[in-house]
Amino acid sequence: MPRTPSHTEQQILRGLTSGDTLQYSYIFKEYYSALCLFAARIVGEPGHAEDIVQDVFEKLWQKQSYFADLRHLKDYLYKATRNAALNFLKGARHSQERQAIFLDGQEEMTAAEDLEVIRTEVFREIYREIANLPEQCGKIVRMSYIEGLKNEQIAELLDISLQTVKNQKTRGMKLLRMRLSPVVFALFSLFSHHS
Amino acid sequence: MAPFSNDPFDIASLISRSRQGELTAAEQAELDAWIAAKDEHRRLWESLHNEAGRQQQVQAMAQFDEAAALERFLSGKPAPRKVFPMRARWQWAAAVLVLAFGVSSYFFLIQPNPSSILTGGKTSVQDIPPGKNGAILTLADGTRLVLDSMANGTIANQHGTEISLKDNELVYDATAATGEAAKNTITTPKGRQYHVTLPDGTEVWLNAASSIEYPVAFKGEERRVKISGEVYFDVTNRSWQPFVVETGDMKVEVLGTSFNINAYANEQTTQTTLLTGAVKITPAHASAADHKARHKILVPGQTAILSKTDTPAEPSLTVTESIDPGKITAWKNGLFNFDGVDLYSIMRQLERWYNIDVQYVGKPENVIFKGKMHRNTNLSDVLKVLETMDVNFELKGNTLYVK
Structure with missing residues (x-):
């Protein structure tokens, strides 16, 4: 599905070659948690996953590479994370079972890894949608969906009425469904923070 | 298809x-x-x-805490090479292990001098037992309860929040809480330490001569507590409600984490050491405009040191690397860690733990010590070990003379 990169997409990609922290932060926020989860699935430990992904971002920063479009950048991030995770496993001999699953097929991603990328990307979208919800609404959706709190507990903790919690939650879930297309929405929220 | x-x-x-x-x-x-x-x-x-x-x-x-990771990156700090896997429970386990090996009450010094241990030095016959668990709970209405002398069961009820003691630990039940959350304070006098679980599940260890003020239910935008003395925190992660600790001169914003704060008024510095997670440190007197420029983000293993000798308007906040975190939190695990600690600092620790006053006779040389001891040790045994470094002590009542 080739398409011409939008102007703002170009800004982000150019920002990466010129060491622009604003654009870099945007990429970091978009992909950090998802790549950590992807790496954790390979190495089996969340703590090591964060180290691995931080290395990937440090290298991205140092290289200041040029990417033709976001797709190439995404592809680079997942492959770099996967390779770093495999290197980590080679170093640490403790989880041989997982190595057996992931070590066949060094250069190209395996079919199983491709499925992991698909799964991670779908949930990354959902996760970013929640992160980009308006402030109060987003907070309530996070408390309920991510922290698993009951409506009564949320009302209590935020010192607001039970009805407000219910309204904001419904609104949040609706926004998640009726949202604009991914890139447009993400960019809108990026610039609204800095305007 | x-x-x-x-x-x-x-x-x-x-x-x-x-x-x-x-x-x-x-x-x-x-x-x-x-x-x-x-x-x-x-x-x-x-x-x-x-x-x-x-x-x-x-x-x-x-x-995964992307906000903390990004801040760490943008502030130019290297990513933490190694996350210290030693969580609180492990540290307790380690302490138990040490106890199992340490049959006698003290065990090593850099220059053990057997003869002076055997002769027992010049300590007088009178002795002082070590500190123990206990604290004073001050309720919002000013009522004071001595926690070490109370039996299990409900001890107070404030605006629907029930406070009870279970196995010598305070437990808060805020399910029926109404209205404004009342503030409680736990204070340990000299010679007492205390462990408490706050209403949000955060675990807190108070060293001797320390205090913590907190609401009986955490409501609103952030969880805010005030402390004095030395306190170790293992904070329950709540991404939507940051945890903030204030001392007189330092503000620590917690991004989900365990750390130690030493803020005794009679020490030269206020220090925060991070064990896991991330924290943001700001001098309490920094102006709003300054705030952003002055704060420091710590990565595990780092200590933020705020010097008290500077003028309040310009406190100097510095960060040091790779202090052995086990040393900083030794007290919580039942040990004195005297590695690289000078005589005067050790004496301040003994004053707090044995509830004594220390007086110096002349100007004793400021020796640097090495080694560890169990805090569950009578004062005379601690002094015997310290005497091997050519320091002399004389105990009269509750006053210890150092020569």
Whole structure:
């Protein structure tokens, strides 16, 4: 599905070659948690996953590479994370079972890894949608969906009425469904923070 | 059957847009063909429709603290090479292990001098027992309860929040709480330490001569507590409600974490040492404009040191690397750690733990010590060990003379 990169997409990609922290932060926020989860699935430990992904971002920063479009950048991030995770496993001999699953097929991603990328990307979208919800609404959706709190507990903790919690939650879930297309929405929220 | 892309990002995009109901007929046919092509595809597609599974995936992603990681990166700090895996429970386990090996009450010094240990030095016959667990709880209305002398059961009820003692530990039940959350204060006098679990599950260890003020239920934007003395925190992660600790001169904002704060008024510095997670430190007197420029983000193993000798208007906040965190939190694990500690600092620790006053006769040389001892040791035994370094002590009543 080739398409011409939008102007703002170009800004982000150019920002990466010129060491622009604003654009870099945007990429970091978009992909950090998802790549950590992807790496954790390979190495089996969340703590090591964060180290691995931080290395990937440090290298991205140092290289200041040029990417033709976001797709190439995404592809680079997942492959770099996967390779770093495999290197980590080679170093640490403790989880041989997982190595057996992931070590066949060094250069190209395996079919199983491709499925992991698909799964991670779908949930990354959902996760970013929640992160980009308006402030109060987003907070309530996070408390309920991510922290698993009951409506009564949320009302209590935020010192607001039970009805407000219910309204904001419904609104949040609706926004998640009726949202604009991914890139447009993400960019809108990026610039609204800095305007 | 329609052809479909081999690129995982194309398929992921089709799935995301089908969730939004945005697919064209041709795209829908492509997605259907992909799903039908392999059993693994169909199983992935089905798993994406499992609501409990979706929530679990999002929760798994939320456990990674991207905000802290980004701040660490932008502030130019290297990523923590090594996350200290030693969580609180491990430290307790380690302490138990040390106890199992340390049959006698003290065990090593850099220059053990057997003869002076055997002769017992010049300590007088009178002795002082070590400190123990205990504290004073001050309720919002000023009522003071001595926690070490109370039996298990409900000890107070404030605006619906029930406070009870279970196995010598305070427990808060705020399920029936109404109105403004009352503030409570726990104070340890000299010679007492105390462990308490705050209403949000955060665990707090107070060293001797320390205090913590906190609300009986954490409501609103942030969880805010005030401390004095030395306190170790293991903070319950709540991404939507940051934890903030204030001392007189330092503000520590917690991003989900365990750390130690030493803020005794009679020490030269206020120090925060991070064990896991991330914290943001600001001098309490920094002006709002200054705030951003002055704060420091710590990574595990680092200590932020705020010097008190500077003028309050310009406190100097510095960060040091790679102090052995086990040394900083030794007290919490039942040990004195005297490694690299000078005589005068050790004496301040003994004053607090044995509830004594220390007086110096002349100007004793400021020796640097090495080694560890159990805090559960009578004062005379501690002094015997210290005397091997050519320091002399004389105990009269509650006053210890150092020569």
